[in-house]
Ligand code: SF4
């Protein structure tokens with residue numbers, strides 16, 4: 390490139406608006422169909438385990454504490470999830486959905502990558518049981 394043309398480009402770029410976004414200082418809404426973090430609604434879950442069986446990444450575990458009284462805890466391994474939405478598509482009771490707002494999932498430690506969904510008392514019970522058995526758990 391000739392020096393004159395190059396200088397022209399430099400001067401033009403000095404006075405034109407950048408095409409890049411200054412993320413994270415400037416944010417645009419995510420696309421409606423973006424597949425971010427998985428969320429679970431336990432109220433409709435039957436404990437059928439279809440989501441667990443269909444997940445290609447072994448990112449889901451459904452702990453059944455009491456099937457009759459629908460006491461389930463869903464353990465979601467965020468770091469294994471490939472955001473394929475297979476589980477969302479296959480749940481016949483629409484218990485699962487993927488957020489288009491919660492997608493900034495990077496973290497400096499591993500705790501946020503294991504998420505427990507369920508009633509607080511059931512999650513607490515599961516964690517206490519794991520602690521008693523000497524199994525370490527992390528919860529976000
Ligand atoms: S597929 Fe749906 S109903 Fe079945 S265990 Fe998973 S979340 Fe519950």
Ligand code: SF4
Pocket residue numbers: 427443444445446447448449469470471472473474475476477
């Ligand atoms: S989105 Fe895909 S990888 Fe993630 S939990 Fe669901 S089935 Fe598994």
